[in-house]
Amino acid sequence: MRKIALVNQKGGCGKTTTAINLASCLSGEGRKVLLIDLDPQGHSGLGLGATPGQIENSIYEVLLGKIPINEAIQSLRKNLDAIFSDVLLTAFEQVMAGAREREYKLEQSLADIADDYDYLIIDSPPSVGLLTFNGLMVSEEVIIPVDTSSFSLHGLDKLLNTIKIIEEKTEHYLFIKILASNIDRRTKFGRHVVEKLKTHFPENCFKTVINTCTRLREAASHGKPIAEYDKRCAAFRDYQNLTEEVLDDEAEMKVKTPAFKPLWEAEFLPGQSLEKEIAFTLEASAGATVQIAGDFNNWAPEGLELTESQGRQVWHKVVSLTPGSYQYKYLLDGRWVLDPANGQTVDDFFGGANSVIKV
Ligand SMILES: Nc1ncnc2c1ncn2[C@@H]1O[C@H](COP(=O)(O)OP(=O)(O)OP(=O)(O)O)[C@@H](O)[C@H]1O
Ligand SMILES: [Mg+2]
Numbered sequence: 256m257r258k259i260a261l262v263n264q265k266g267g268c269g270k271t272t273t274a275i276n277l278a279s280c281l282s283g284e285g286r287k288v289l290l291i292d293l294d295p296q297g298h299s300g301l302g303l304g305a306t307p308g309q310i311e312n313s314i315y316e317v318l319l320g321k322i323p324i325n326e327a328i329q330s331l332r333k334n335l336d337a338i339f340s341d342v343l344l345t346a347f348e349q350v351m352a353g354a355r356e357r358e359y360k361l362e363q364s365l366a367d368i369a370d371d372y373d374y375l376i377i378d379s380p381p382s383v384g385l386l387t388f389n390g391l392m393v394s395e396e397v398i399i400p401v402d403t404s405s406f407s408l409h410g411l412d413k414l415l416n417t418i419k420i421i422e423e424k425t426e427h428y429l430f431i432k433i434l435a436s437n438i439d440r441r442t443k444f445g446r447h448v449v450e451k452l453k454t455h456f457p458e459n460c461f462k463t464v465i466n467t468c469t470r471l472r473e474a475a476s477h478g479k480p481i482a483e484y485d486k487r488c489a490a491f492r493d494y495q496n497l498t499e500e501v502l503d504d505e506a507e508m509k510v511k512t513p514a515f516k517p518l519w520e521a522e523f524l525p526g527q528s529l530e531k532e533i534a535f536t537l538e539a540s541a542g543a544t545v546q547i548a549g550d551f552n553n554w555a556p557e558g559l560e561l562t563e564s565q566g567r568q569v570w571h572k573v574v575s576l577t578p579g580s581y582q583y584k585y586l587l588d589g590r591w592v593l594d595p596a597n598g599q600t601v602d603d604f605f606g607g608a609n610s611v612i613k614v
Pocket of ligand 1: 270
């Protein structure tokens with residue numbers, strides 16, 4: 256079974272639309288497909304005609320181990336099955352707090368159906384939390400849809416960093432492909448974004464571009480994939496082309512990450528600098544070795560400088576950060592420590608915590 260997760264913490268960039276239509280087109284090509292919706296918003300279900308409130312067994316019960324996965328599978332069309340989500344999934348992270356192997360709940364659930372499908376397509380929520388993490392740990396491939404909004408491009412930069420950190424920490428490597436999605440190529444900006452993505456990620460960007468097409472929105476509101484709603488529209492052609500590209504890789508499954516290059520806002524928003532200077536400080540003795548590592552420097556520790564201030568020995572570093580949320584820690588004499596001046600922390604999924612700062 257080939258497992259592909261649709262991931263991007265940016266909302267509305269086309270994850271669900273791509274999950275539904277890629278799953279539908281793959282099933283049309285004779286592949287047996289299971290779509291799993293890990294997003295509590297439940298949009299994949301709606302886009303495939305599920306009635307809200309009538310989903311008895313969702314992925315929530317499966318992840319909690321209350322039912323075997325077979326009991327949550329719905330047969331929708333020839334070759335296309337799905338497991339829908341439930342709004343209860345919003346509580347998943349809380350319910351699982353402190354639970355062992357909580358990043359591997361989906362993987363554990365899949366054992367029963369490992370040979371039943373050719374493709375598993377996973378739709379993720381617009382965040383990189385425990386649910387997305389479960390999807391990533393199962394998948395070998397990630398498709399990141401990117402739309403024209405500048406924040407999506409900034410988000411891409413952060414997301415690639417996050418995936419890289421996950422890969423380094425878990426040694427679970429992902430084959431990443433970026434998909435230009437919902438692009439209006441009649442606009443200069445739409446063409447510019449496609450060109451930038453293809454230049455930055457020559458090997459990791461789909462050749463296919465999903466053009467903006469209102470029929471996709473209509474199809475979703477009728478609970479149908481585009482293949483059932485309108486085969487004559489551009490969106491059907493685009494998703495069919497995407498499917499062919501995905502199928503082309505069937506024989507030659509590569510496992511590698513894109514050559515990482517930051518996508519600075521300045522390239523997309525000329526003349527606008529969104530960066531802010533953030534001062535990180537830690538009190539420690541003069542002879543100490545103090546470093547900082549976090550999302551912003553790829554978790555590669557950088558040294559802090561010592562200053563004396565009113566008899567205190569303060570180590571500091573100023574880092575330029577674009578708006579967003581960043582996890583970090585200090586490395587004090589080779590020991591990882593949280594920032595004592597910052598009460599905001601997040602679970603690092605490895606039994607510890609990171610300090611987190613919002614810019
Ligand atoms: N190519 C497209 N042309 C026109 N509309 C599109 C296109 N792709 C997606 N849309 C519309 O944009 C909206 C957001 O798309 P979608 O739900 O797929 O994004 P998402 O990434 O799953 O969002 P979320 O993060 O909230 O789950 C939907 O109304 C969808 O119908
Ligand atoms: Mg969605």
